[in-house]
Amino acid sequence: MRVIAGTARSVPLHAPKGTDVRPTTDKIKETLFNMLQYDVPGAVFVDCFAGSGAIGIEALSRGAEKAVFVDHNRDAVACIEENLKRCHLEENAQILKMESAASLPSIRRAISDDLDTVYFMDPPYDKGLELTLIRMLTDNAMIRPGDLLVLETSLEEEGIRELPDFLKNCGLEITKDKRYKNQRHVFIRKVRPEA
DSSP states (O other): OBOOSSTTTTOBOOOOSSSSOOOOOHHHHHHHHHHTTTTSTTSEEEEETOTTOHHHHHHHHTTOSEEEEEOOOHHHHHHHHHHHHHHTOGGGEEEEOSOTGGGHHHHHHHSOTTSOEEEEEOOOTTSOHHHHHHHHHHHTTOOOTTOEEEEEEETTOTTGGGHHHHHHHTTEEEEEEEEOSSEEEEEEEEOOOOO
């Protein structure tokens, strides 16, 4: 696992020990950031369920103004800190050691009214954590028209069929759905009012 492009290109990254973290492969990460190439530079990147921090670090390396890493696991937080140091990207990073749902007030303080926000979510599969967090973000008016939410999920995720209706009820819509062999990236934006 390594940084694919940008200021920290080719720096190897570590992953926390154990089976709780599923690092995104370099190939899938490269595809993801090719799709995000116009959204990341100058944005605030919020890496929810951050694990190793590889996604948020990739965003910083590619020009994100700031990255916020959210994870409650002690080993994951230590790994994120180590990876940020290896890449010399600590200055524009903030780590929130807490459950993602509990982190909303801290995330609100970290994002900027002047910058778009990209929220990336790769939660443990089949627990419905992403739906809870999406609902909380929309209930707290934290997703604005220029913001982007990217959800990484398994192809077999329970409840994913109901996602479009759930998002519609939150004032959101799927703008892109990229499928891989075993997983997918769902790109979500706020519904723009009709003129």
